[in-house]
Amino acid sequence: MTDETSEPELPRAIALAWGVAANPQRGPKREMSIEKIVDAAIEIADAEGLGAVSMTRVAQALGFTTMSLYRYVTSKDDLVALMAEAGTGLPPEPEDGLAGWRERIRFLFRAQLGVFLRHPWLLDVPIVGSPVTPNSVAWMDALLDAVAEAPVDEGERIGIALLVTGQVRWQGIVERSYNTAAADAGVDAQTIDDTSSRLYEELITAEEFPAMRRAVDAGVFSDPDADPLAFGFERLLDGIAAYLDARAAGTPAPEAPAEPDEPAAVTADKKVREARKQIREAEKALRQARKLERQMLKDARQRLG
Known part of the structure; x- marks a missing residue:
């Protein structure tokens, strides 16, 4: 009988990340280690992307058989989790002179962002839940500590931290795409922007896209000093600052928005599906009733005969 109060067993990758997993009992212990396996996998991913990583490829890089790796890391999913943990690393200690939550x-x-640009494959690691490995927790802890003195509750601090991590992840994806396009074309990222600017000049007309044409004519896309990503991030911080000011002034936290009403077409479609289901169930009941009726008539004839 299972003890329902017992602690659940940690997934292998998480146990390895926290250093509480048992070491393998067999294998080339002195020549092989989990650290060497993860380092080899990261080297492959840095050079060729996450898709190039496989247990077989890592084993070949280390000069061992694939089966020998499974004594240390039980699956590719576990390997990717350990790669993400090692590639992410710990957050740096705050620099001297940082004043207030915004600078932190x-x-x-x-x-x-620097981590994502050094290891672009990290952006391809699936997000399967909240951070549960030591380094990922450390980054979240650092963000929460940055707003530790803010006049909000712990749930709101988590929300602010997730807002920032979402923004940095999105910017990492954009910058990675630029870097990849530039590398494939053998040019720098500014050349990619210059090419786009020339295409805008030629293709965008005031008749079809008046707002975009105004931006083109204003030189928005040809200004090498323009940084719309940095602008957007600062406006995100402005929004956080406004929220914190409102909370400090005593404004209560807003309630979660109600779920929007379903469009009429969606509601009608659900009703149609439910009606069809009821019809199928009624037809099934009718078939069963007729089958029972035929059986009863057959039994009656046999008795009378």
Whole structure:
């Protein structure tokens, strides 16, 4: 009988990340280690992307058989989780002179963006839940600590931290795409922007796209000093600042927005599906009733005969 009060067993990758997993009992212990396996996998991913990583490829890079790796890491999913943990690393200690939550968040934002640009494959690692490995928890802890003195509750601090991590992840995806396009074309990222600007000049007309044409004519897309991503991040911080000011002034936290009403077409479609289901059930009941009726008539004839 299972003890329902017992602690659940940790997944292998998480146990390895926290250093509480048992070491393998067999294998080339002195020549092989989980650290060497993860380092080899990261080297492949840095050079060729996450899709190039496989247990067989890592084993070949280390000069061992694939089966020998499974004594240390039980699946590719576990390997990817350990790669993400090692590639992410710990957040840097705050620099001296950082004043207030805004500067601390800027500092962590730049640091995490740097991690994504050094290891672009991290952006391809699936998000399967809240952070549960030591380094990922450390980054979240650093963001929460940056707003530790803010006049909000713990749930709101988590919301602010997730807002920042979402923004840095999105910017990492954009910058990675630019870097990849530039590398494939053998040019720098500014050349990609210059090419897009020339295409806008030629293709965008005031008749079809008046708002975009105004931006083109204003030189928005040809200005090498323009940084719309940085602008957007600062406006995100402005929004956080406005919210914190409102909470400090005593404004209560807003209630979660109600779920929007379903469009009439969706509601009608659900009603149609439910009606069809009821019809199928009624037809089934009718078939069963007729089958029972035929059986009863057959039995009656046999008795009378």
